[in-house]
Amino acid sequence: MGDCETRQGAYQDSLMNLESLRKSLVRQEDTIIFSLIERSNYPINSLLYDRQSSASFFHCFLKESEAVHAKAGRYTSLEENAFFPDDLPPPLLPPPKQEPALHPSGACININEKILDLYMKTLLPLIAAKGDDGNYAATAANDLACLQALSRRIHFGKFVAEVKFRDAPQDYTPAIRAKDREALMKLLTFESVEEMIKKRVEKKAMVFGQDVQLQENESTGKYKVKPEVVSQLYGEWVMPLTKIVQVEYLLRRLD
Amino acid sequence: MGDCETRQGAYQDSLMNLESLRKSLVRQEDTIIFSLIERSNYPINSLLYDRQSSASFFHCFLKESEAVHAKAGRYTSLEENAFFPDDLPPPLLPPPKQEPALHPSGACININEKILDLYMKTLLPLIAAKGDDGNYAATAANDLACLQALSRRIHFGKFVAEVKFRDAPQDYTPAIRAKDREALMKLLTFESVEEMIKKRVEKKAMVFGQDVQLQENESTGKYKVKPEVVSQLYGEWVMPLTKIVQVEYLLRRLD
Numbered sequence: 001m002g003d004c005e006t007r008q009g010a011y012q013d014s015l016m017n018l019e020s021l022r023k024s025l026v027r028q029e030d031t032i033i034f035s036l037i038e039r040s041n042y043p044i045n046s047l048l049y050d051r052q053s054s055a056s057f058f059h060c061f062l063k064e065s066e067a068v069h070a071k072a073g074r075y076t077s078l079e080e081n082a083f084f085p086d087d088l089p090p091p092l093l094p095p096p097k098q099e100p101a102l103h104p105s106g107a108c109i110n111i112n113e114k115i116l117d118l119y120m121k122t123l124l125p126l127i128a129a130k131g132d133d134g135n136y137a138a139t140a141a142n143d144l145a146c147l148q149a150l151s152r153r154i155h156f157g158k159f160v161a162e163v164k165f166r167d168a169p170q171d172y173t174p175a176i177r178a179k180d181r182e183a184l185m186k187l188l189t190f191e192s193v194e195e196m197i198k199k200r201v202e203k204k205a206m207v208f209g210q211d212v213q214l215q216e217n218e219s220t221g222k223y224k225v226k227p228e229v230v231s232q233l234y235g236e237w238v239m240p241l242t243k244i245v246q247v248e249y250l251l252r253r254l255d
Numbered sequence: 256m257g258d259c260e261t262r263q264g265a266y267q268d269s270l271m272n273l274e275s276l277r278k279s280l281v282r283q284e285d286t287i288i289f290s291l292i293e294r295s296n297y298p299i300n301s302l303l304y305d306r307q308s309s310a311s312f313f314h315c316f317l318k319e320s321e322a323v324h325a326k327a328g329r330y331t332s333l334e335e336n337a338f339f340p341d342d343l344p345p346p347l348l349p350p351p352k353q354e355p356a357l358h359p360s361g362a363c364i365n366i367n368e369k370i371l372d373l374y375m376k377t378l379l380p381l382i383a384a385k386g387d388d389g390n391y392a393a394t395a396a397n398d399l400a401c402l403q404a405l406s407r408r409i410h411f412g413k414f415v416a417e418v419k420f421r422d423a424p425q426d427y428t429p430a431i432r433a434k435d436r437e438a439l440m441k442l443l444t445f446e447s448v449e450e451m452i453k454k455r456v457e458k459k460a461m462v463f464g465q466d467v468q469l470q471e472n473e474s475t476g477k478y479k480v481k482p483e484v485v486s487q488l489y490g491e492w493v494m495p496l497t498k499i500v501q502v503e504y505l506l507r508r509l510d
Contacts, residue, residue, distance in 0.1 A: 027296070030467075034289040041282070047348070048327075057327060057348055064323045072303075072316050074392030093302070093312055093391045136348045137329030145400070196469060204467045212285075212459045214451060 016101045018163050025156060026200075032149045032238075033204050036127050037224045039142040043131035044124060048139055061140040062147070078102055081155050083112045083147065102158050106249035109158060111241060112151050118237055119147055126229045153238060157245030164188070164246075165253055176254050184247045194239055202231040271356045273418050280411060281455075287404045287493075288459050291382050292479045294397040298386035299379060303395055316395040317402070333357055336410050338367045338402065357413055360507035364413060364500055367406050373492055374402055381484045408493060412500030419443070419501075420508055431509050439502045449494055457486040 048058045055063075063084045066074075070088040074080050076095035082088060123146075165172050175183035209223035303313045310318075318339045321329075325343040329335050331350035337343060378401075420427050430438035464478035 031293060031296075034293065034463075038286060038289065041286075060347075061323060061327050064326075065320070068316060068319045068323065069392045069396065071319075072312060072392035072395050073389075077390065077392075080392075092315075095389065134328075134350065135332065137324045137327035137332075137335075140327050141324065141400075141403075145396075148396075200467070200469045203469060207465070207467050208289075208463055210462070212455070212462050214455045214458060 016159060016163055018160070018167070021156065021159055021163060025153065025160075028149065028153045028156070029201050029204055030208070032146070032153060033201065033208050033225070033230060035142065035145040035149045036205075036230065036233075037209050039124075039139070039146050040127045040129075040225050042128060042135055042139045042142065043133055044128045045132050045134075045136055045139045047132060048136045049120060057136065058140055058143065061137075062144060065144050078107055078158075079152055079156070080148075081110045081112055081151055083116055083151070085110060102162055103249070103253050103255070105252035105255040106158055106161070109155070109245055109248050109252075111154065111245060111248075112147075114241065115151050115154060116147065118241075119143075119150065122237075123233060126232075127225050150238065154241045155245055157242040158249045160242070161188075161246035161249040161253070165250060172250055173254070176250055179251060181247050181251070184250055185243060188243050188246050194235065197239065198231045198235045201234050202227040205230040271414060271418055273415070273422070276411065276414055276418060280408065280415075283404065283408045283411070284452075284456050284459055285463070287401070287408060288456065288463050288480070288485060290397065290400040290404045291460075291485065291488075292464050294379075294394070294401050295382045295384075295480050297383060297390055297394045297397065298388055299383045300387050300389075300391055300394045302387060303391045304375060312391065313395055313398065316392075317399060320399050333362055333413075334407060334411070335403075336365045336367055336406055338371055338406070340365060357417055358504070358508050358510070360510040361413055361416070361504035364410070364503050364507075366409065366496060366500060367402075369496065370406050370409060371402065373496075374398075374405065377492075378488060381487075382480050405493065409496045410500055412497040413504045415497070416443075416501035416504040416508070420505060427505055428509070431505055434506060436502050436506070439505050440498060443498050443501050449490065452494065453486045453490045456489050457482040460485040 048061075049056045066082050066084055067089055069075070070082070070090075071092050073091035073093040073095055075082050075085070075088060076091050078101070124143075171187060172184065174180075175187065205225055205227035206219075206223055209225050209227070211220065211222065303316075304311045321337050321339055322344055324330070325337070325345075326347050328346035328348040328350055330337050330340070330343060331346050333356070379398075426442060427439065429435075430442065460480055460482035461478055464480050464482070466475065466477065
C-alpha cells in the first residue's frame with residue numbers, strides 16, 4: 001500500500017462533519033456523470049485492454065499516468081487511492097494542507113482492484129458502443145477520469161465511517177468488537193436515502209446528457225449515457241462498495 | 256512540430272463534410288464546458304504554475320502527460336496537437352483508422368503556445384477562485400483536460416477550412432494567392448452564426464453548471480462557471496483563434 005504509512009501524519013480532529021461530506025459526495029456525482037458521458041463519446045476500443053505479453057496498453061497508461069500524478073502529490077491526499085500503489089515516485093509538491101482525519105489503520109483501505117474489474121467488465125459495455133475508432137489515447141484518458149472519480153467516491157466511505165463513528169461510538173462499538181460485518185452493514189444502510197440518491201443521479205444524467213438546443217423544445221428522450229445505467233451504477237455498485245469500505249474501516253477503528 | 260510529417264500519410268479524400276464537422280464542434284462544446292466546470296472545483300493553486308529554476312510543476316505535468324498520451328497514439332490523430340510536440344515518444348498502438356483529410360502543409364499548424372498563454376493568464380482567473388487548497392495533482396489533471404479540449408476545438412479549424420475550400424475553391428483562391436489575410440477572415444466570418452454559438456454555449460453552461468435538485472424548483476441563478484464567461488470565451492478567443500487557424504491553413508492550401 002505504498003506510502004500510506006507516511007501520509008497518515010498526526011491523527012487529528014478536523015472540521016469534517018456529515019454535512020460537508022454530503023456536499024462533497026453530491027458534487028462528486030456531477031464529476032462521475034461528466035466522466036461517463038465523456039467516455040461514451042468513444043466506442044469500447046477493446047484493443048486498448050487486450051492483454052499483450054504481460055499487461056494491456058491501458059494497464060501501462062494507467063500506471064504511467066498515476067506516476068505523473070504521484071509526482072504532483074495526488075496520493076499525499078487521504079482522499080486519493082492509487083490503482084497501482086506500489087513503486088509510485090515521491091511527490092515533488094508539498095502535500096495538501098488538510099489535516100489527516102482518518103484513523104491510521106483504516107486510512108490504507110484500497111479496493112481499487114475491485115473497482116477496476118467492475119469498470120472493465122460491467123460498466124464499460126453499458127456506456128460505450130461496440131466497435132473501434134482507433135482513438136485509444138483519448139479513450140484511455142477518459143477511462144482514467146472515470147476510474148479516479150469512482151475510486152474517490154467509493155473510498156470516501158472512510159471519511160463517512162469516521163464521522164459516523166465519532167458522532168455515535170456507542171452505536172458501532174459492540175458490532176466492531178464482535179467483528180459483526182452484517183450488523184455494521186445494517187447500521188450503515190438507509191434505504192430511503194439510497195433511493196433518493198439513485199433518483200437524483202438519474203435526473204442528473206438526464207440534465208447533463210441531453211442535447212442542449214437553443215430553442216426550448218420537447219425532450220427527445222435521448223441521453224448520452226442512459227440515466228437508468230447511472231442509477232444502476234449507484235444502486236448496485238457505488239453505494240454497496242462505499243458501504244463495504246465503511247464496514248472495513250469501522251472494523252479497524254478500534255485497533 | 257514533431258512527427259507531423261510522418262502522420263500525413265496519403266492525402267486522400269474522405270467522407271468529411273461540414274455537417275459532420277458541425278456535429279463534432281457542437282459535441283465538443285459539452286466537453287469544454289464539463290472540463291471548465293471540473294476545474295472550477297479547485298482554487299487557482301498558483302504554486303503549480305510558479306516557475307521554479309526552469310519550468311513550473313505544471314509544465315512538467317503537461318509534458319509528462321503528453322508523453323504518456325503519445326505512447327497511446329494520441330498525436331497520430333490529425334485532430335490532436337501537442338503542447339510540447341518535440342521529443343514525444345513514438346506510439347505503441349496503431350494509429351486511428353481515419354484517413355488523413357488535411358493538406359500536408361496546413362496539417363502541422365499548431366497555435367498551442369497561444370492557447371496555453373491565454374488559458375493561464377486570462378481564462379483561469381475567470382473560472383477558479385483565489386486561493387490554494389493544495390490539491391495540485393487534481394488541479395493539473397483538470398487543466399490538462401481543459402487545454403486538450405480547447406486545443407482540439409480550435410485546431411478543428413483546419414478541417415473546417417479544408418471542407419470550405421473544397422466546397423468552393425473559387426471563393427478562396429484569389430485571396431490565398433494574394434496572401435490577403437483580411438479578405439480570408441471576412442470570407443470565414445458569419446456574425447449571426449457566431450452570435451448563435453455564443454448563446455448556445457451560455458445556455459449549456461447554465462444547464463451543466465446548475466445544482467440539480469430532485470425536486471423541481473426555481474433556478475437559484477448560481478452556476479459552477481459563470482455562463483457569461485463561457486460566452487466570452489467563445490466570442491473573444493475560441494472562435495477568433497479557430498478562424499486564425501483557418502486563415503493560416505488556407506494560406507498554405509495551394510502550396
